[in-house]
Amino acid sequence: QKEVEQDPGPLSVPEGAIVSLNCTYSNSAFQYFMWYRQYSRKGPELLMYTYSSGNKEDGRFTAQVDKSSKYISLFIRDSQPSDSATYLCASEGGDDKIIFGKGTRLHILP
Amino acid sequence: GAVVSQHPSRVICKSGTSVKIECRSLDFQATTMFWYRQFPKQSLMLMATSNEGSKATYEQGVEKDKFLINHASLTLSTLTVTSAHPEDSSFYICSAKEGRNTEAFFGQGTRLTVV
Numbered sequence: 001q002k003e004v005e006q007d008p009g010p011l012s013v014p015e016g017a018i019v020s021l022n023c024t025y026s027n028s029a030f031q032y033f034m035w036y037r038q039y040s041r042k043g044p045e046l047l048m049y050t051y052s053s054g055n056k057e058d059g060r061f062t063a064q065v066d067k068s069s070k071y072i073s074l075f076i077r078d079s080q081p082s083d084s085a086t087y088l089c090a091s092e093g094g095d096d097k098i099i100f101g102k103g104t105r106l107h108i109l110p
Numbered sequence: 111g112a113v114v115s116q117h118p119s120r121v122i123c124k125s126g127t128s129v130k131i132e133c134r135s136l137d138f139q140a141t142t143m144f145w146y147r148q149f150p151k152q153s154l155m156l157m158a159t160s161n162e163g164s165k166a167t168y169e170q171g172v173e174k175d176k177f178l179i180n181h182a183s184l185t186l187s188t189l190t191v192t193s194a195h196p197e198d199s200s201f202y203i204c205s206a207k208e209g210r211n212t213e214a215f216f217g218q219g220t221r222l223t224v225v
Contacts, residue, residue, distance in 0.1 A: 034213070043116065043203050043216035044154070088153065096142050096210055102153040 003027050006089055006101030014109050019076040023089035023101045026070065030091040030099075033065050035074045038086045038103065047087075048074065079108045112138045114206050116217025123194055123224055131189045131220045133204030139184035140206035144214065145177070148201045160187055194224040 006023045013019055021035075032051055036044035048063035050056045056063045064073040072089050086103040093099075113136040123129050133143060142161050146154040158174075160166040160181035168174045176198075178190040187206075191198055203219040 036216070041201070041219070041221065043114075043219040044205075046213055046215060049213045096207065097156070097159065098144070098205075098214055100154050105151075 003099045004089060004091055004101040006104055008102050008104060010105040010107055012107040012109055013079060015079060015081060017079050017108075019074075019079050019083070019106060019108075021074040021076075021087050021089070021104050021106070023072040024070055025072065025091050025099075027091070027093055027099075028067075028070070029093040032092040033063070033072050034090040034092070034098070035061075035063055035072075036088040036090065036100075038088060040085075044088055081108045081110050084108045112136075112206075112208075112213075112215045114140075114204065114215045114217045116204055116220055118220060119218055120221045121223070123222070125195055125224055126193055128190055128192045129194055129222060131191075131202055131204070131222075133187045133189070133206065133217050135185045135206045135215075138206075138208045140187070141184065141209050142207045143181055143187040144205045144207075145179060145187075145189050146203045146205070148203060148219075150201075154203065157189075191222065194222070196224045198222065199224045 004025045035048040038044040050063050053065050053067040060077045062075040086105050088103040089101040090098050115134045117132045145157045157172045158166045158168045160179050162184050166179035181187040205214040205216045207214045
């Protein structure tokens, strides 16, 4: 079992819909959780960085971590075509090494 | 967020030659830098972790004599692909962190094509 599991998609939703992206992880030592957005042929861009369980909101983006179920979520409200990208979840256990999921390809349909 | 600059963004080289890729943290001191490789529609594969002033730690299966990493200062790390072969063609991305339990920021990536 990979340490961070993520459905690769693709996930297609109509413009304006709420997008829900999810990951699970297996290592209970993970404390820090991140979501990155990656456009084609570009480096990943950090969207959200959270510590332990709870919610964090930034504009249209909300990151949610449930450590009891080892579940990580990213919600995008009022989705727009420019949100179309690959979204990578990641976790860090305090040893500096970041473990990435495979990434979910998201398509927002105009 | 913090800025990490990677150069060049694209390079084509002949088989057998060496290529150097630079990764710079522009507005923070990067105590740790990471180098990744990414194949089309695949996730990031960590190649090595480098801490300023010490030898890089390579992941299993990554040839340290082929992928030379130097992290000589707190703002610069370089990856040199030595004696490049067509199978080394890939997208290479660096990331940098200011310390433990801090965010990692990525460079723009370098697309290497070996012909």
